[in-house]
Amino acid sequence: MPSVRHVSHAFLERQGLTTVFGNPGSNELPFLAGLPAGFRYVLGLHEGAVVGMADGYAQASGRPVLVNLHAAAGSGNAMGALTNAVSSRTPLVIVAGQQVRAAVGPEANLANVDAPTLMKPLVGWAAEPACAEDVPRALAQAVFEATLRRRPAYLSVPYDDWAAEAGENSPAVLDRRVERAAAPSPAQARRLAEEVAAARRPALVLGGDIDSAGRFEDAVRLAERLGGPVWAAPSAFRLPFPNRHPLFRGVLPAGIAPVCAAFEGHDLVLVLGAPVFRYHEYLPGRYLPEGTRLIQVTEDASAAARAPMGGALVADPGAVIDLLTDRLGSPAAPPGPYRPVPAPARAEGPLLHPEQVFAALRDELPGDTAYVVESTSTNAAWWRQMDLRRPGSYYFPAAGGLGFGLPAAVGVALAQPDRPVVGVIGDGSANYGVTALWTAAQHRVPVTIVLLRNGTYGALRWFGGLLGVPDAPGLDIPGLDFTRIAEGYGVCARQVGGAAELRAALAERPGGPRLIQVDTALTTPS
Numbered sequence: 001m002p003s004v005r006h007v008s009h010a011f012l013e014r015q016g017l018t019t020v021f022g023n024p025g026s027n028e029l030p031f032l033a034g035l036p037a038g039f040r041y042v043l044g045l046h047e048g049a050v051v052g053m054a055d056g057y058a059q060a061s062g063r064p065v066l067v068n069l070h071a072a073a074g075s076g077n078a079m080g081a082l083t084n085a086v087s088s089r090t091p092l093v094i095v096a097g098q099q100v101r102a103a104v105g106p107e108a109n110l111a112n113v114d115a116p117t118l119m120k121p122l123v124g125w126a127a128e129p130a131c132a133e134d135v136p137r138a139l140a141q142a143v144f145e146a147t148l149r150r151r152p153a154y155l156s157v158p159y160d161d162w163a164a165e166a167g168e169n170s171p172a173v174l175d176r177r178v179e180r181a182a183a184p185s186p187a188q189a190r191r192l193a194e195e196v197a198a199a200r201r202p203a204l205v206l207g208g209d210i211d212s213a214g215r216f217e218d219a220v221r222l223a224e225r226l227g228g229p230v231w232a233a234p235s236a237f238r239l240p241f242p243n244r245h246p247l248f249r250g251v252l253p254a255g256i257a258p259v260c261a262a263f264e265g266h267d268l269v270l271v272l273g274a275p276v277f278r279y280h281e282y283l284p285g286r287y288l289p290e291g292t293r294l295i296q297v298t299e300d301a302s303a304a305a306r307a308p309m310g311g312a313l314v315a316d317p318g319a320v321i322d323l324l325t326d327r328l329g330s331p332a333a334p335p336g337p338y339r340p341v342p343a344p345a346r347a348e349g350p351l352l353h354p355e356q357v358f359a360a361l362r363d364e365l366p367g368d369t370a371y372v373v374e375s376t377s378t379n380a381a382w383w384r385q386m387d388l389r390r391p392g393s394y395y396f397p398a399a400g401g402l403g404f405g406l407p408a409a410v411g412v413a414l415a416q417p418d419r420p421v422v423g424v425i426g427d428g429s430a431n432y433g434v435t436a437l438w439t440a441a442q443h444r445v446p447v448t449i450v451l452l453r454n455g456t457y458g459a460l461r462w463f464g465g466l467l468g469v470p471d472a473p474g475l476d477i478p479g480l481d482f483t484r485i486a487e488g489y490g491v492c493a494r495q496v497g498g499a500a501e502l503r504a505a506l507a508e509r510p511g512g513p514r515l516i517q518v519d520t521a522l523t524t525p526s
């Protein structure tokens with residue numbers, strides 16, 4: 001009879017979950033024993049960085065990814081990073097070690113006394129199998145739960161289970177195949193198409209799920225048939241539409257009143273692949289203008305249930321894009337040329353304006369560059385300067401949890417080795433995931449980190465003004481030199497001065513990771 005470990009490894013291999021992001025402890029070692037040759041273990045030095053890398057990798061590869069974490073302390077360290085993975089609907093399969101079964105009750109050191117409960121507020125599904133024999137089936141369940149719900153799943157396995165004999169039925173999981181189809185019924189499709197066709201001035205709002213699902217270009221086709229304006233949903237974590245397309249109006253502001261104002265004059269708002277809505281700043285007002293109807297299409301049943309207004313259809317937004325595109329016929333008029341970029345703003349004095357940095361990225365890097373952005377006060381400058389026309393061009397921490405950007409850039413570059421990948425990271429944000437630099441160095445991941453150093457938590461300074469708190473302590477972060485930090489982790493790094501020096505540095509194409517630090521002027525996010 002094969003061991004639980006043998007069947008589990010074979011199952012993971014069959015499902016293609018052979019890249020493992022992890023940070024192990026004693027409880028995890030028996031799972032890692034005899035890992036077959038086709039597996040790749042990507043070690044991260046802190047669990048936040050492990051989950052950030054796995055999140056980037058899973059999003060960029062469009063596949064579920066295995067994460068290996070230590071019991072309570074290790075899993076706890078991962079929680080902040082998991083908030084982002086939940087919001088981006090990333091299918092992470094977390095397998096954590098547990099003390100041997102007999103040692104959990106007495107609370108031996110490194111026992112995770114109630115492992116599923118620790119994780120449950122965030123993960124969609126968490127379990128510890130009732131007996132060793134059930135581990136292969138429960139592992140399969142974790143993979144399918146993560147994939148079907150598009151939400152991280154967590155499996156805690158007592159480490160004496162791995163060497164146990166698998167039951168005679170265990171190999172049955174090897175042949176499992178679990179899929180989901182979520183096309184609307186013919187009646188639902190007809191009603192939706194009629195509602196959209198009847199709208200005089202429809203507006204389209206696209207969420208990050210459109211890009212995650214590979215529907216970026218299909219969304220352009222639909223928008224051009226509709227002929228109305230397109231927004232990205234508030235708090236965008238992916239770019240679902242080319243940002244200089246003539247129909248694109250930008251990312252919706254993340255406040256109730258400004259969202260309502262944006263929809264003024266529209267009788268229908270069709271929201272595809274997004275919650276309604278992820279507001280941030282509390283700017284109260286009406287949700288929608290008088291007479292404006294909203295229809296949300298999402299695969300996330302919970303997002304449909306919790307929305308405060310509008311109708312909702314729980315279905316695959318990609319399938320809805322296809323059916324509407326088919327039924328709407330050809331576009332009324334060509335959409336016109338892409339909008340040109342404005343000249344970048346300049347700062348007084350020696351510091352570069354972030355717009356100058358972004359203009360340099362736009363001009364010097366290939367058009368298919370994937371950007372992972374975690375620089376919070378530069379949001380407006382970013383969208384003013386960038387011209388992103390390809391799917392998978394933009395990633396941002398989906399729940400606003402810092403520590404995603406730098407690790408996720410490493411994960412995206414591991415998943416897409418042939419695509420240029422750049423992390424655009426603030427000097428505050430970098431500290432939460434900085435250990436991913438070591439992983440990038442060890443694997444010679446060809447990622448560029450552009451480190452924007454303004455010496456402060458810029459976005460919080462702006463927020464302080466908004467909230468009437470001009471004097472909050474703890475907002476400045478002087479004395480950080482990321483060129484030296486990066487070199488300590490084994491990553492080549494340099495400081496650049498003016499725009500010309502930055503452009504020259506960006507034009508180089510090194511084979512491994514590098515960090516470019518640039519001192520920038522303080523700007524506001526909007």
Ligand code: TZD
Binds near residue numbers: 378432457458
């Ligand atoms: N901790 C975590 C894990 N996530 C957070 N979002 C924060 C703290 C709070 N926070 C923000 O929301 S923005 C920000 C903090 C600390 C400042 C980020 O500073 P930065 O970017 O240097 O990366 P800017 O451009 O200077 O704002």
Ligand code: CA
Binds near residue numbers: 428457
């Ligand atoms: Ca900063």
